Amino acid sequence: MAESHHQLVNGLWHEEGFYLVSLTGNLLVIVLALLDHHIHTPMYFFLINLSVLDLGSISLTVPKSVANSLLNTRSISYAGCITQVFLFIFFTAVDFAFLTIMAYDSYVASCQPLHYEMTMNRRACVQMASSAWITGILLSMLHTGNTFAITFCGGNMVGQFYCEIPQILKLACSDLYLGETVVLSFNLFLGLSCFGFIIVSYVQIFKTALRIPSEQGWHKAFSTCLPHLIVVSLLFCTAVFAYVKPTSHCPSGLDLVVSVLYSVVPPLMNPIIYSMRNKEIKGAWKKLTERRLFTKNKISRCLP
Template identity: 70%
Template sequence: MSNQTTMTEFLLLSFSDAQELQILHFVVFLGIFLAALKGNLLIITTIALDHHLHTPMYFFLMNLSMIDLGFISITVPKSMANSLLNSRLISYSGCIDQVFLFIFFAAVDLGFLTIMAYDHYVAICKPLHYESLMNRRACIEMAASALISGIFCSALHTGNIFALTFCGGNMVDQFFCEIPQLFKLTCSDSYLNEVGVIVFFACLNISCFVLIIVSYVQIFTTVLKIPSEWGWHKAISTCLPHLIVVFLFVCTGTFAYVKPPSICLSGLDIVVGVLYSVVPPVMNPIIYSLGNKEIKGALRKLTR
């Protein structure tokens, strides 16, 4: 039998070995985290306190903001703490927690983005049936299905990765515990596990992305038939920002998981990791509040 040591901790990738650059990284990530915290909390508070916003669209938007808060809180605070303390350590149990929660929030986030695309489709293409299709029970069932799917995906892949044996070192080439990077450290026959993870995430992302694209194709087809410039502008301002967020989140996330683990591109991996784990939670409140007159009006009432 070969000698094996029990893995107790991992070393995350630092952005720089220079103390000054580590402080700069801490300051930048702190600003990003505070912006996401402030923006999402404002949306949650505004929607919760203004009864005019108690509609399906804003119900899903409030849930998306709560998911975004959890999503960014999984990776950024730990990375900031490591930079401030000049450390790279994360415990084995901490890495398990991070993987579980990261996959959960990512899957639920994608689910709510898909649900919101369907909500926009019903509101624009089938306005007369909106109240019957998007009733209270239907909204709760869709939200619950996204949460349950997230728990299932998270439990499946966390158990899958940590059932393997790690003996290829403990240095993770990412600023958080990312599954493709953890696969590089395994000495088990992880080929089937890698294929399973890649196929699952690719199918999940592609299926949700296709549903979103189909919804917006239907929306734009319907809007083009309306000779109203205001209706066209309203549809574009509502749907285009949503598409930008979805495209950024899905494409960068798919690239991170579909790219073969044997290809080592540390700099590119960090950029891609930031794009799909840090940027969307910051962009969502900006996009959905700046282009929405009802949200801005409710915010003005709240500040008064």
């Protein structure tokens, strides 16, 4: 069904390194958050979900691209292309939903701290997480069904390093894919609503932080919330650009750059922004390494 252009694959900004860094960072976040019971809070519950999604998202595209490059092949099966489209939409939609939920969690913690435990209780967190996963499945089914119900007659080559809906639509026999246009419009509305909610949440957090007399308080708020906002804006704006801009039948280097920005960069940056600069995660890592060193020294002393 689809072929990736070999030159595009080779120009993917050292994607193997990106993948290894993202894999290590997200796995580390999951392990530390699960092992340290002191950080079993709503924020880290959502962070574990986000890391799982980031692992799935980047593992869906980069390894296949690297394998194609190493094996000097450029093909993917029709069923593989459908699976890739379904899972990519799923991971991206649920990822954005969790970014929205985490913005709300930060808002309640910063602006309504006295109501935090009541608002972000275990039941509410599970319900929000379940809603995000279920919504992602429904949107993926809708998108994938509409995309592959179209008749294709424009060849079998996609000018991208993975199966992406805008590139697949270039192979349609006609421009009359009304169903997919309606679905894209609906998703755009949902995305704009979530993005607007995130913006409003962070604006309220900034306002609250500016009222804090301590310079350390507002510096902490800006140093954490601003990078979050940058990553969310990058994910949303590049995805909207890729899916809303008029389709062109000529492969474009800009399309490749935009796809990398919303498919590879967020899974790479999320563990760095949300956790590696976080004192709780650093503390969990320190305790884990100290425990391992203590166990190792204890075993070595016991050996004859």
